[in-house]
């Protein structure tokens with residue numbers, strides 16, 4: 543499972559707007575469909591490697607792409623059959639169907655499969671889940687090589703509704719841009735490997751997949767404080783704050799203080815008792831404060847969060863510190879790092895897809911929000927979004943969230959814009975996890 547890095551993501555509505563802009567700029571929708579079908583044919587040709595291909599065509603423009611792909615495959619000499627669910631319903635699809643000169647079978651229970659199935663039944667236009675009968679019919683093809691055109695048929699392309707597609711794809715060819723379904727659960731695993739065919743659409747880049755993480759190397763002018771100073775405030779479970787502090791150093795901070803803990807995982811972290819917290823917050827060199835790891839809700843947390851807010855320093859707020867700070871965040875530079883449960887507690891009113899919820903939370907709080915999970919989403923108050931699918935599943939273990947909070951502190955303290963800092967921290971976290979792989983424990987992320 544993978545997606546291209548730093549690739550644009552458009553909702554179905556944004557996709558239609560981009561299409562319309564393209565048409566206004568002189569590229570007809572028929573030309574876009576021709577390019578989409580040609581890209582699908584090219585990929586099917588390579589996936590089939592000479593074996594027969596069965597193209598399943600739906601009634602809309604996704605089906606239209608399928609007819610174009612079938613024609614292109616036949617022109618190249620491939621053995622290709624077409625099965626249709628219904629007659630084409632759009633002018634574009636009808637035109638594409640008319641140019642396919644081969645036969646069209648009905649999509650029935652009896653039809654013979656083929657080694658490669660190209661699924662062009664439904665794309666971004668699906669308005670309700672597939673019926674049981676069709677789903678059952680498609681499940682018969684499971685186990686064959688499957689190429690999904692744009693999205694696996696049966697998913698909600700915008701990712702807000704948990705419809706399960708019956709036919710998982712080996713490869714999904716996203717057309718024009720990725721869609722939320724390619725990067726959000728539950729649909730993303732059904733896409734297999736997602737590839738992008740640009741087809742000439744100028745896609746807005748406000749929402750993208752995660753860019754590849756590239757660390758900034760220090761140079762001769764660098765000193766420890768210019769790399770960034772981070773203060774991590776420990777609560778009753780200082781081990782978690784220690785992980786965050788060590789992660790801040792490992793992620794590139796030059797100087798890290800762990801306040802309120804006797805020990806830190808690294809001697810290079812300045813571990814000190816909690817008395818000096820107020821003084822540390824006043825340090826002009828301080829670039830970021832991390833509060834929340836290992837710190838349950840209560841009066842002590844509220845007091846420490848209040849002091850951090852009053853310092854005016856860029857903040858990383860994790861776990862219970864998120865809800866504690868939320869009412870008083872207005873205008874602060876902050877990154878919030880909730881997992882699903884913490885998100886639901888802090889932002890109980892938001893619905894829709896995870897992207898929509900993350901965006902709404904960022905807009906309301908004025909902070910950058912990292913909605914953690916296998917399909918991590920980073921959202922900024924100005925609407926920017928980065929999607930981290932597929933991440934690294936080995937991160938699903940205790941303490942990795944504390945490490946992420948510390949990494950956010952390092953990236954913020956370095957002086958990055960908070961959205962860029964959050965994106966860099968998520969990227970750093972995944973790259974380190976991937977390098978460790980099986981058996982990963984959170985401590986491995988901070989070790990060399």
Ligand SMILES: NC(=O)C1=CN([C@@H]2O[C@H](COP(=O)(O)OP(=O)(O)OC[C@H]3O[C@@H](n4cnc5c(N)ncnc54)[C@H](O)[C@@H]3O)[C@@H](O)[C@H]2O)[C@H](O)CC1
Pocket residue numbers: 557558561571574575576578579600601602603604605606607631632663664665666667668669670671672673691692693717718743
């Ligand atoms: N965006 C682009 O630049 C391009 C996209 N292309 C392809 O077009 C599809 C989107 O096409 P659209 O016609 O809008 O929708 P669909 O093909 O997904 O299907 C809509 C079709 O299906 C009916 N319908 C909806 N839900 C159901 C259901 N559950 N069961 C049965 N029928 C249903 C609905 O009424 C419509 O008739 C996009 O994904 C790309 O593949 C073009 O190639 C041009 C470039």
Ligand SMILES: [K+]
Pocket residue numbers: 604661662663664665690691692693694695
């Ligand atoms: K499809």
